[in-house]
Amino acid sequence: MSRKTKVATASLCGCFGCHMSLLDIDERIFDLVELIELERSPLNDLKEVSEVDVVLIEGGVANSDNVELLLQFRAKSQILVAVGACAINGGIPAMRNQFSVSESLQESYLNGLGVTEGQIPDDDEIPWLLNQVHPLHEVVRVDYALPGCPPGGETLWRFLSALLRGEPIILPYTQLHYD
Numbered sequence: 180m181s182r183k184t185k186v187a188t189a190s191l192c193g194c195f196g197c198h199m200s201l202l203d204i205d206e207r208i209f210d211l212v213e214l215i216e217l218e219r220s221p222l223n224d225l226k227e228v229s230e231v232d233v234v235l236i237e238g239g240v241a242n243s244d245n246v247e248l249l250l251q252f253r254a255k256s257q258i259l260v261a262v263g264a265c266a267i268n269g270g271i272p273a274m275r276n277q278f279s280v281s282e283s284l285q286e287s288y289l290n291g292l293g294v295t296e297g298q299i300p301d302d303d304e305i306p307w308l309l310n311q312v313h314p315l316h317e318v319v320r321v322d323y324a325l326p327g328c329p330p331g332g333e334t335l336w337r338f339l340s341a342l343l344r345g346e347p348i349i350l351p352y353t354q355l356h357y358d
């Protein structure tokens with residue numbers, strides 16, 4: 180590509196661990212900034228979702244804001260990458276799928292260990308929880324999935340550098356894991 184590749188990143192129902200893993204590429208971050216122009220990302224201060232070549236998304240889809248942002252990114256990106264277990268299968272947050280939203284809220288805000296005089300938050304500013312936590316592919320088309328909780332820095336680097344340079348993406352078996 181003659182111009183730099185536009186890349187965005189986002190965290191939906193994620194823990195930011197996959198973003199931390201991206202920073203684990205260490206000094207190769209200098210190589211990365213030569214290849215990309217970073218659009219909206221938790222790593223910068225951009226608020227707008229603009230047209231991008233690649234978006235890396237960690238986290239599953241757990242609330243109304245997640246749905247909205249994911250749909251915007253899908254509409255504006257050429258390649259959407261599900262990064263990490265949460266994006267691929269809902270991850271640990273999807274353990275709440277065995278309970279109702281009401282049960283989850285009551286446990287968190289009223290009955291949980293150490294909660295005194297609890298109150299379930301109720302404000303229009305707060306996004307609605309979905310009945311279940313969903314992986315990205317249940318909401319939008321996903322082009323690539325990088326497993327791991329999180330995928331290692333080396334895995335992310337190999338994937339990204341090959342993708343950005345238009346080379347075949349070859350990840351050794353030893354770098355693929357689901358934990």
Ligand code: SF4
Binds near residue numbers: 195
């Ligand atoms: S996959 Fe793991 S590290 Fe990544 S957002 Fe989910 S819980 Fe965090």
